[in-house]
Amino acid sequence: MTNIASQDKQTPPALSRPVVNASAAATANRPDAKSKIVAKDVDFYYGDFHALKKINIVVPEHQVTALIGPSGCGKSTFLRTLNRMNDLIDGTRLTGSITLDGADIYDRSREVVGLRKQVGMVFQKPNPFPMTIFDNICYGPRIHGIRNRKLLDEVVERTLRGAALWDEVKDKLHKSAFALSGGQQQRLCIARVLAVEPDVILMDEPCSALDPNSTFRIEQLMEDLRGHYTIVIVTHNMQQAARVSQQTGFFLRGELREFDDTSTIFTNPSDEETEAYVSGRFG
Amino acid sequence: MVNNTTTVKPHRSNVTRRKIANRIMLTLCMLASVAAVTVLGLVLFFLISKGFSSINVKFFTQLPNHVDEKAGGMSQSIYGTLVLLGLASVIGLPLGILGGIYQLEAKGKFASAVRFFTDVLNGIPSIVIGIFVYAVWVAPIAKLHPGTGYSAFAGGFALGIMMIPTIMRTTEEILKLVPFSMREASLGLGATRWRTMWSVVLPSARGGVITGIMLALARIAGETAPLLFTILGNEFFVTHKVYGIKVPTLTAPIDALPLRIYNYATAVDPEQQRMAWAGAVVLITLILVLSIAARAATRGKVLEEK
Ligand SMILES: Nc1ncnc2c1ncn2[C@@H]1O[C@H](COP(=O)(O)OP(=O)(O)O)[C@@H](O)[C@H]1O
Ligand SMILES: [Mg+2]
Numbered sequence: 001m002t003n004i005a006s007q008d009k010q011t012p013p014a015l016s017r018p019v020v021n022a023s024a025a026a027t028a029n030r031p032d033a034k035s036k037i038v039a040k041d042v043d044f045y046y047g048d049f050h051a052l053k054k055i056n057i058v059v060p061e062h063q064v065t066a067l068i069g070p071s072g073c074g075k076s077t078f079l080r081t082l083n084r085m086n087d088l089i090d091g092t093r094l095t096g097s098i099t100l101d102g103a104d105i106y107d108r109s110r111e112v113v114g115l116r117k118q119v120g121m122v123f124q125k126p127n128p129f130p131m132t133i134f135d136n137i138c139y140g141p142r143i144h145g146i147r148n149r150k151l152l153d154e155v156v157e158r159t160l161r162g163a164a165l166w167d168e169v170k171d172k173l174h175k176s177a178f179a180l181s182g183g184q185q186q187r188l189c190i191a192r193v194l195a196v197e198p199d200v201i202l203m204d205e206p207c208s209a210l211d212p213n214s215t216f217r218i219e220q221l222m223e224d225l226r227g228h229y230t231i232v233i234v235t236h237n238m239q240q241a242a243r244v245s246q247q248t249g250f251f252l253r254g255e256l257r258e259f260d261d262t263s264t265i266f267t268n269p270s271d272e273e274t275e276a277y278v279s280g281r282f283g
Numbered sequence: 284m285v286n287n288t289t290t291v292k293p294h295r296s297n298v299t300r301r302k303i304a305n306r307i308m309l310t311l312c313m314l315a316s317v318a319a320v321t322v323l324g325l326v327l328f329f330l331i332s333k334g335f336s337s338i339n340v341k342f343f344t345q346l347p348n349h350v351d352e353k354a355g356g357m358s359q360s361i362y363g364t365l366v367l368l369g370l371a372s373v374i375g376l377p378l379g380i381l382g383g384i385y386q387l388e389a390k391g392k393f394a395s396a397v398r399f400f401t402d403v404l405n406g407i408p409s410i411v412i413g414i415f416v417y418a419v420w421v422a423p424i425a426k427l428h429p430g431t432g433y434s435a436f437a438g439g440f441a442l443g444i445m446m447i448p449t450i451m452r453t454t455e456e457i458l459k460l461v462p463f464s465m466r467e468a469s470l471g472l473g474a475t476r477w478r479t480m481w482s483v484v485l486p487s488a489r490g491g492v493i494t495g496i497m498l499a500l501a502r503i504a505g506e507t508a509p510l511l512f513t514i515l516g517n518e519f520f521v522t523h524k525v526y527g528i529k530v531p532t533l534t535a536p537i538d539a540l541p542l543r544i545y546n547y548a549t550a551v552d553p554e555q556q557r558m559a560w561a562g563a564v565v566l567i568t569l570i571l572v573l574s575i576a577a578r579a580a581t582r583g584k585v586l587e588e589k
Contacts, residue, residue, distance in 0.1 A: 085471065090390070117473035127464040130487050139482070140472040189468070196472055 033060030036200060036230040037082060042096035044077055046089065051077045053254045055096070059247075064222055064231045066241035066262065069251035070277070075234040078251065079202050082232065083119040084112050100200070117144060120193035122203040126185035128177035128192075133169055136177045136188060140196035155195050163191035164221050183214020190221065201225070203233040207240065219244050238278055242266050250274045330567060334560030342561055347518050352554035357562050359520055363435070363538035364569070366531050367514070368500055370439025371446055376496060378443075379450025384480055386455045405448035409441075410508035416441040417512035433515035435537035441509035446499045453495030457488045490581045497577030501570045507541040516542050540566045 037059040044052035052074050059065050067075045080086045081094060084105065098105050105115050117140075128136050137156045138146075146152060156173065160166040165187040169180070177188055186206060193201055203222075207215040222231055222244045235241050241248050242262060249259040250271070258271040269275045276282055341356045348355030386398055416437055425432030461484045469479040485492065515536035522529045531537070540562050547559035 083471065085467065088467075088470065113473045113475060115473075116471055121467075121471040123464060123467060123471075125464060127462075127468040129465065129468065129483050139469070139474075143472065143474045143478055143482075192468075192472065 033063060035059065036061040037098065037100055037232075038102075039078075039081075039098045040096055042078075042081065042094065042098060044074075044081060044086070044095075045093045046077075047091040051254055052081070055256050057249060057256060057259055059230060059232060061230050062227060063247065064226055064233060064245040065247040065249065066245035067232065067234045067249045067251060068236075068238060068241050068277070069257075070282070071236075073251040074254045075251050076204050078256075079121075079204055079232060079234050082200070082202055083116050083121055085116075085121065087112060117196050118198055119200040119202060120196060120198035122186070122189050122193055122201065122206045124205040125209050126182055126189050128180070128185050128188055131177060132174045133177050133180070133188060134173040137192050137195050140192060144196060159191040159194040160188075162194050162225070163187045164217060164224075165191060181214070183210045183217065186210060186214065186218060187221065190218070194225075198229065200230045200232065203231065205234055205236055208236055215240070238266075238280075250277060252277070327567070330560060330564050334557065334562070334564040337557045337561035338564060342558075342565075346520075352552065352558065355558075357538075357540070357543055357558065357565070359517060360538040360540045360543040360562065361565065362520065362531075363514070363517070364504060364540045364566075366435055366533075366537060367439050367442055367510075367539055368504060370435060370533070371442035371503055372496075372500070374440060374443025375446025375450055375499065379447045379499070380454050380485075380492065382447065382451040383454025383458065384485075386451060387458050388476065388480070401448040401451050404444075405452070408508070409445060409506050410511075412441050412444055413509035413512040416444070416509065421513055431534065433513060433536045434534045435514060435531060436533040438510050438514035438537065438539065439533075441513050442503045442506060445503050445506065445509065449499040449502065450495055453498070454488075454492055457491030457495060458484055460491070461487045493580035494577040497573045497580065501573035501577070504570050504573065505541055505566060507545050510539050510542045511545075514539060514542065516546065540569075 035058045039055050039057045042052055042055040055078060069075055086092050129139060134156055137159055138152045141152060141155055165184060180188060207218055245262045248262040248265040250257045252273055258269055258274040266278050343356060344358050345356030346359055420437050421432040465483055465487055466479050469483045517536045517538045521532040521535035523532050544559045544562040547555040
């Protein structure tokens with residue numbers, strides 16, 4: 001009997017273990033900025049799978065924080081713990097604490113609906129609702145009780161301007177959102193998030209489905225929004241992280257290997273694997 | 284021992300055999316569908332050849348006339364069927380749609396028990412549902428107030444029960460097709476699960492849900508068995524006025540096309556038998572219209588997404 005099948009199943013030899021575990025020191029050197037989100041010893045499980053390991057991070061207010069790392073390292077998982085989007089998946093479990101403005105977001109008394117109003121999310125694939133552009137934007141305000149037509153008109157104009165989309169769509173607000181291009185749809189999704197007036201905006205690879213021109217517009221937009229919102233962006237694209245963010249965190253196999261000022265991460269990282277990754281040697 | 288890397292050289296005759304088998308099976312499939320369509324064609328042909336001559340304006344506007352059958356019609360049966368479909372919808376739509384949503388959203392023991400029982404309900408013969416409604420509704424009322432009990436309401440109730448499992452199942456299946464990203468977007472804006480379902484998921488699946496409703500209506504429109512014990516039949520319109528508007532009296536017996544067809548088809552009078560054929564043509568047309576509307580609803584949805 002040959003034994004090929006069982007040999008195939010063997011796991012490859014473990015990659016070299018990290019020399020330093022950077023997670024303990026994962027606070028960027030920005031003493032001037034107020035900390036918006038603080039994650040402390042966060043472990044996260046999908047059933048038995050340990051997807052996040054002892055994550056410690058401090059996200060400063062009104063800045064862009066980028067999360068980078070190879071596919072499957074837990075970036076999206078971490079991002080989704082910040083607005084409790086993972087609650088939707090059965091069998092998930094989180095230990096440790098995550099605070100927003102000092103209050104634990106996993107506290108029993110915390111309303112997840114209110115949290116998600118405060119922490120908005122933009123997804124990888126633009127996902128407008130099958131409604132008009134106007135109704136897409138008004139969806140959030142309406143669920144939170146705003147009915148006044150004049151107020152809604154104002155919200156629509158303000159957020160579409162905020163998302164740099166107003167000039168392109170002002171004449172077709174009552175047309176289906178599906179008629180927009182991918183890049184426009186993604187900006188619409190950003191406007192839709194702005195309409196619920198969040199403090200924090202989470203973006204999970206918001207440009208990965210877009211062409212370079214749309215990507216450029218969204219990056220510009222992040223720069224404009226930064227003064228008023230705290231942005232956490234997951235990106236595959238290291239140049240993008242370097243362009244848009246002030247802090248960068250590098251995830252690897254469920255760990256936050258290094259978290260520091262973006263310039264430090266890209267020019268002088270302390271972790272070997274971070275350096276290997278940002279210099280394009282793996283991932 | 285394991286030899287899966289060696290490619291088996293196809294033997295020539297083997298290939299030919301497989302090709303022939305392929306041909307034969309495809310031909311059989313084609314013949315089977317031709318047979319099905321032929322049967323449908325024959326049914327329609329008989330119906331039309333026997334019933335079409337009795338369809339005229341009077342058929343739709345007159346009540347039965349037993350002195351001169353040719354001068355009579357089936358207006359009360361057509362009207363009764365429409366009233367019953369409406370009543371059945373009032374019961375079947377909310378329960379079916381809410382139930383379908385529940386099946387989609389809920390997990391656990393209770394949810395799978397519900398799923399099992401709706402499957403069972405779906406398999407219950409319609410005559411049993413008729414007897415059930417008779418036993419729990421018609422008979423007790425008749426006991427309390429002799430001479431009453433059979434009613435439009437009882438018939439609509441029986442048909443409504445039959446709609447529930449069908450609509451539940453189609454609603455669930457259609458809602459499953461709505462991309463998860465749509466829900467995430469809504470939940471991410473702080474919407475509750477119910478709000479997400481009501482304002483985003485359900486509207487996205489609107490066409491499919493309507494198709495399911497139309498098919499369920501088409502199915503119950505021709506049901507006779509549940510009506511035998513519940514509506515009694517009626518050769519008149521029974522209405523009363525509410526705020527000056529004429530409305531059907533739901534507590535009175537009512538007529539329905541399938542029941543009237545059943546009664547006339549088994550009658551000795553050849554004129555009544557012809558009326559039965561004509562009624563069948565009208566009933567089939569109604570079901571056809573519902574089926575076409577069902578397809579149109581889905582088609583409309585596809586266009587809208589583009
Ligand atoms: N719903 C899920 N159930 C089980 N495992 C999951 C689920 N989502 C993600 N994972 C696993 O968690 C790990 C991290 O995934 P993710 O956070 O999506 O990675 P990234 O966004 O960095 O590419 C991966 O190994 C992935 O397979
Ligand atoms: Mg991801």
